[in-house]
Amino acid sequence: MKGIFRIYRLFAIVLVFTIAICGCGKEQENLSTQTSDSLPTIVVGCDNYPPFSYTDTDGKPTGLDTELATEAFRRMGYHAEFVTIDWENKKELLADGSIDCIWCCFSMDGRTDQYRWAGPYMLSRQVVAVNPDSDIYTLQQLENKIVAVQATTKPEELFLMPDDNEDITIPKVKSLFSMQNRELIYPMLSKGYMDAIAAHETSLLQYMNDYHVEYRILDEPLLTVGLGVAFSLEDNRGLDQELSATLEEMRKDGTSEEIIGKYLAHPSTYLEAEDYEVK
Known part of the structure; x- marks a missing residue:
């Protein structure tokens, strides 16, 4: 009987320890989940724009802007949620609160009075590309040519209002096709x-690499711009200033260069935005 009693007693002790360990593990798991889930969410509006923002083969958002946003908002105590938006309606979506910010290779230049901005966090060149056998080699040779751009982008603005740009002379084209x-x-x-298309140089290079297509990019850029993160003018939370400080911190500690280097060669050249004056 004493032997049986010892066996039951030993079994009871093991059972108690097992329950205790499982309970601690479950409590720790719940705490971890709660900590993650309890972070306030920032809804980031973006477009399908490789290498800045796109979905991978598993359907998950990725890209250099996506990674920068995830890390920056994590440091600020937020969880970033990415939503693909109709780029033409980005301003309205921001105004009605559908998204908290716009972050997708978005040029600050010429838009400083339309949004609250964080940045610039990197530089980008707006360029013109033609087919390899084209006889177009300069911007002036675009006169009376047919050009395609994405709607509501900086290239569209430059070609629609060529006289508004004091830094470079852009000729009047025959037709401008603005594609959604x-x-x-x-x-x-x-x-x-x-005859030609115009876009961010980085996106053109990415497309050429992904689809093994050859274009010739004109040496003379349309414009060099600073990229930023746009918040509504009515957004008084101070997120734009906090994000600007966080992005500067990421630039100084090498995080931004490491992230950009995953997608673009010579990442440091895109980070020379510290002394850039947004126009």
């Missing part, structure tokens, strides 16, 4: 429907 879907401008050029 940016990805349509590339096949339109390849098939010869357009």
Whole structure:
């Protein structure tokens, strides 16, 4: 009987320890989940714009802007949620609160009075691309040509209002096609429907690499711009200033260069925005 009693007693002790360990593990798991779930969410409006923002083969948001946003908001105590938006309606979506900010290779230049801005966090060149056998080599040779751009972008603005840009002379083109879907401008050029297209140099290089297409980018850029994160003018939370400080911290500690280097060669050249004066 004493032997049986010892066995039962030993079993009871093991059972108590097992329950205690499982309970602690479950409590720790719940605490971890609660900590993650309890973070306030920032809804980031973005577009399909490789290498800045796009979805990977598993359907998850990725890209250099996506990674920068995730890390920056994490440091600020937020969870970043990415929503693909209709780029033409970005301002309205920001104004009605559907999104908290716009973060997707967004040029600050010429828009400083339209949003509250964080940045610039990197620089980008707006350029013109043509087919390899094109006889267009300078911006002036675009006069009376047919050009395609994405709607509501800086290139569209530059070609629609060429006289408003004091830094560079942009000729008047014959026709300007503004496409809602940016990805349509590339096949339109390849098939010869357009004489030229204009976009961020980084996105053009990414498309050429992804689809093994050859374009010739003109040496003379349309404009060098500072990229920033846009918040509504009515947003008084101070997120723009806090994010600017966080992005500067990420630039100084090498985080931004490391992230950008995953997607672009010579990442340091894109980070020379410290002394850049937004126009």
